Amino acid sequence: AEAIVSTAFVNRVKEMICSSVDQIYDSTVQNKFLDRYRGWIASSKQNNFVGLDMFKTAAFSNGTTESFDKFYLSNCTRRFRCFRGEYMYHQASWRNYFSWCFLDNEPLSNNDAVVISMPFSDFGFEHPQTQNILNQAHALKVPVLIDCAFFGICAGINFDFSHPAISTVTFSLSKSFPVANLRIGMRLTRFDDDDSLLVMNKTNYTNRMGAAVGLQILDEFGPDDSYMRWRSSQEKLDRKST
Numbered sequence: 001a002e003a004i005v006s007t008a009f010v011n012r013v014k015e016m017i018c019s020s021v022d023q024i025y026d027s028t029v030q031n032k033f034l035d036r037y038r039g040w041i042a043s044s045k046q047n048n049f050v051g052l053d054m055f056k057t058a059a060f061s062n063g064t065t066e067s068f069d070k071f072y073l074s075n076c077t078r079r080f081r082c083f084r085g086e087y088m089y090h091q092a093s094w095r096n097y098f099s100w101c102f103l104d105n106e107p108l109s110n111n112d113a114v115v116i117s118m119p120f121s122d123f124g125f126e127h128p129q130t131q132n133i134l135n136q137a138h139a140l141k142v143p144v145l146i147d148c149a150f151f152g153i154c155a156g157i158n159f160d161f162s163h164p165a166i167s168t169v170t171f172s173l174s175k176s177f178p179v180a181n182l183r184i185g186m187r188l189t190r191f192d193d194d195d196s197l198l199v200m201n202k203t204n205y206t207n208r209m210g211a212a213v214g215l216q217i218l219d220e221f222g223p224d225d226s227y228m229r230w231r232s233s234q235e236k237l238d239r240k241s242t
Contacts, residue, residue, distance in 0.1 A: 033214050060185070068170070077111075079101060079113070080100040081113065083129070116133065119157050134165045146166055148170060172184065173217060
């Protein structure tokens, strides 16, 4: 039965893709998606994400990955930091071209830049040292990116993004829905610094197909739907593996 539900879910997304083809010529679809995404996040009953209104500048991003790359670029002279268990893309990106070190290994310094997932990539809830690191980062004027790629398949997260250390927040639909290859994401920043991602957004040189499908997903599914639908199946798998 669950396989049938899963197949139906994927087939519905396929229908959305087919019906979105003409929207690649709609220059407004990107901004429609970004506006809708903000409200969609705020409508969650399973999580309470507040303070995102402090981030006035929104940009369509190819998943969270493109936002990560822009964060690396804007902080390329700094040493990058993350906790053990963080999303492996960061280590894969930093190992050859940047200086980096686990937060678990050394204290934060004023020439660092930090990435933290929320919920945390390794265990699905807030990392217990998040607030401590944010407070240190604020004192040292260290920029922090909060990665919310797992929003949509989590519950019980209460987080205030207004903490002044946070410079960038990223979201993606890739973990919640079968659309990873459509690269549907959003980056939020406090200011318009006219970086290359914003240039692409301002000139409408963005992934309109991703934005169009994303808009349909946001209209049809709620931010808690995937969690509520698949949580019991995950718990069964967890019990079998122990």
